[in-house]
Structures are given as structure tokens and as C-alpha cells.
Amino acid sequence: MSMQNSAALNARYGIPEQLSFKDTAGGLIVAEVNNAHAMASIALQGAHLMTWAPKGELPVIWLSEDAKLAPGKSIRGGVPICWPWFGPHASEPKFPGHGFARTVPWQIIDTQKLGNGATRLVFRIEQSDATRAQWPHASELEIHFVVGPTLEIDLVTRNTGTDAITVGDALHTYFEVGDVSQAKIHGLDGCPYIDKVDGGARKQQAGPVTIASEVDRIYLDSTADCVIDDPVLGRRIRIAKKGSGSSVVWNPWIDKAEKMGDLGEDGYLKMLCVESTNADADVVNVAPGAEHHLWVRYSVEALG
Numbered sequence: 192m193s194m195q196n197s198a199a200l201n202a203r204y205g206i207p208e209q210l211s212f213k214d215t216a217g218g219l220i221v222a223e224v225n226n227a228h229a230m231a232s233i234a235l236q237g238a239h240l241m242t243w244a245p246k247g248e249l250p251v252i253w254l255s256e257d258a259k260l261a262p263g264k265s266i267r268g269g270v271p272i273c274w275p276w277f278g279p280h281a282s283e284p285k286f287p288g289h290g291f292a293r294t295v296p297w298q299i300i301d302t303q304k305l306g307n308g309a310t311r312l313v314f315r316i317e318q319s320d321a322t323r324a325q326w327p328h329a330s331e332l333e334i335h336f337v338v339g340p341t342l343e344i345d346l347v348t349r350n351t352g353t354d355a356i357t358v359g360d361a362l363h364t365y366f367e368v369g370d371v372s373q374a375k376i377h378g379l380d381g382c383p384y385i386d387k388v389d390g391g392a393r394k395q396q397a398g399p400v401t402i403a404s405e406v407d408r409i410y411l412d413s414t415a416d417c418v419i420d421d422p423v424l425g426r427r428i429r430i431a432k433k434g435s436g437s438s439v440v441w442n443p444w445i446d447k448a449e450k451m452g453d454l455g456e457d458g459y460l461k462m463l464c465v466e467s468t469n470a471d472a473d474v475v476n477v478a479p480g481a482e483h484h485l486w487v488r489y490s491v492e493a494l495g
Contacts (some may be wrong), residue, residue: 195220195235195298204302210310217260222299227308228339234266237293238314238334241269243342243489249424251342251491253367253462256455265293267453268462272334272346273361275326277470286325289363292316292332300333309339328356330477346485350477358475360485361439361468364430368463369423371442376400376465378417378430379438385409385471402463405444409471413438417465420494427492430465434485437473439466 197220200212209226215234221241224231231243241258244250254268265271273289280286287294301313316322316332329352337343350356368374379396386392387407396410399420417438419428441464443451448459455461467487469475475483 200299204299206302206304206310209304210302210312215260218262219260221260222312224310224312224338226304226310226338229342231310231336231338231342233312233314233336234260235297235299235314236262237266237272237295238297238316239266239269239271239293240336240342240344241266243338245340245491248426248491250367251428251489253365255453255458255462257453257458259453263294267451268365270344270365271363273359273363273466273468274332274346274348275328275330275356275358275360277359277361277468280325283325289361291322291325293363295319295322297334305337305339307339309337312336312338328352328354330356341488341490343488344486347482348475348477348485349482350479353479355479356477358477358483359469359473360475361466361470362485362487363439363464363466364487364489365462365464366419366428367424367461368419368421369461371402371460371463373422374402374463375420376417376440376463377420378415379410379413379440382410382413382438384411400440402442402444405447406440406442408440409468410438410440411471411473412436419463419465422494425494427494429488429490429492430467431488431490432467432486434475434483435467435469435473435487437468437470439468439470440464441466 197212243252258267271293274292297314303311331349333347335345417430
């Protein structure tokens with residue numbers, strides 16, 4: 192893990208009455224935000240945002256009650272970062288699915304209290320011999336969070352080399368819902384999609400997306416806002432994005448959830464992944480000296 196420790200981080204990057212760094216029992220360091228607008232927690236491993244709840248609201252980002260906070264282990268829930276590829280590696284099956292970004296240390300490089308009282312945090316991935324063995328390209332990866340009445344996340348891939356690079360990425364966000372079987376996802380009507388549960392069959396969405404069994408789909412030509420209507424919690428979660436041409440909808444449902452071991456009791460009913468992605472054929476070519484931004488903004492509205 193990183194040579195950073197919570198005392199040094201608090202001294203350099205802490206913000207009184209707004210941002211502090213703490214150690215978990217499992218050995219991870221977590222940035223805890225508590226400002227006038229919202230509360231959030233971000234693990235330095237994976238720069239993994241685990242929770243976000245606007246003040247006076249129920250949590251918007253779901254974290255499994257059985258999530259394992261341990262070095263080298265992926266955290267179930269929150270916003271895992273998929274980078275520099277989405278899904279299995281194209282030629283090396285031993286490389287981790289969805290890349291290595293979500294399980295390696297990140298450095299925090301900047302924090303700031305914004306004029307409106309929101310909190311900005313910037314992380315940069317730590318490169319090592321292990322990451323270079325899997326990704327031998329000159330590049331930098333940063334993630335910028337703005338924790339306020341909305342949550343903004345900007346995943347920035349910077350090409351520092353002399354050759355173009357091709358990247359697949361995703362913000363694999365778990366949203367908290369009252370009952371996933373009653374939720375509806377708007378914004379994908381008419382989009383073609385790859386149904387991974389049905390052997391990769393190509394289909395087209397008609398109407399809102401609903402969940403009544405295992406769902407694992409890559410929606411293509413998806414650039415509009417996605418909106419989760421949640422009648423049980425009486426709210427609407429809006430997902431706005433830029434720099435993403437595809438979206439993934441995922442819920443493991445009953446059988447797969449039981450086999451996963453860290454989703455918690457009936458966890459599949461309480462979560463719904465709507466991911467802003469560059470997946471499948473929707474990959475990003477980044478020219479030398481250029482950068483790509485995968486940006487999202489999550490907001491909560493009353494369900495009228």
C-alpha cells in the first residue's frame with residue numbers, strides 16, 4: 192500500500208470541519224467528507240467512493256453491509272473504477288477483469304473547499320512494476336470528486352507518451368434503491384444493447400428498463416441522461432454524463448448474488464448498477480499529449 196498515513200494526510204490535506212482521513216480496521220485509509228451539503232467516504236485504495244448522501248437524504252450510493260475493506264480486495268458497492276479496459280482483457284485472461292485501477296493505491300494530490308461549501312478532492316493512481324506490466328503505456332490517470340448537493344466525478348486519462356493509446360473505462364456505480372424490482376430506468380429507450388446474460392445477443396431496448404431477473408447489458412449509442420425512478424423511496428436519481436458513449440445496467444439477482452458472498456442479505460434488491468462507460472466497441476483513442484474525461488453528475492429529485 193501507499194506510504195501515506197492518515198496523520199500526514201490530515202496535516203497536509205485535511206479541511207477543518209469538512210474533510211478528514213481515517214484508518215479502517217481492515218487497513219485501508221478513507222477520506223471522510225462531511226460538509227454543509229452532503230456526507231461521503233472515499234478509500235484511497237482504488238480512489239473508491241464508497242458512500243454519498245446529501246444532507247437530509249437517504250444514501251444515494253449503495254455499499255454492501257458485507258463489503259470487505261482490505262488491501263488488494265475490490266470493495267462491493269460504491270463506485271469502482273474500471274480502467275484501462277472494461278470486462279476481460281483482450282489478450283491476457285490472467286489480467287484482472289475491468290483492469291487494475293480499483294484495487295491499487297492512489298495518491299491524493301489536492302483538496303479544496305469550494306466557494307459554495309462543496310469539497311473537491313483529486314487523486315492520482317500510483318504506478319508500479321505490476322501496473323506497468325499490465326499497461327506498458329506512458330499515461331496518467333486522475334479522478335476528481337466534487338462532493339456537494341450533487342456528486343460530480345471526472346475520470347481523466349492523460350496520454351504522456353508519443354503513441355496513441357486506446358482505453359476502455361467505466362464508473363461502475365451502485366445506486367441504492369428501495370426495491371429493485373419496482374425501479375425503472377429511463378433514458379435508454381431505443382438504444383441497441385448487448386445482452387450478456389443471453390450469450391451476447393444483440394437487442395434493442397423498448398421503453399424503460401426494469402429488473403425481474405439477472406440483468407447484464409451494455410447499451411450502445413447511449414449519451415442521454417439516465418434516470419432511475421424509485422417509487423419505494425419516492426425519489427428520482429439523475430445520471431448526467433459526458434465522454435461516454437455507452438451505459439451498462441447490471442443486477443446479479445438471487446442465484447448469482449448468493450454465490451458472490453459479499454453482497455449482503457437481499458443485497459440484490461437494494462442496489463442497481465447504472466454505469467457510465469466506454470465499453471465493448473465504444474473505446475476511446477487518446478492522442479499523444481491529449482486527455483480524455485469521463486464525467487458524471489449524480490443528483491436526486493423528488494418523484495412527482
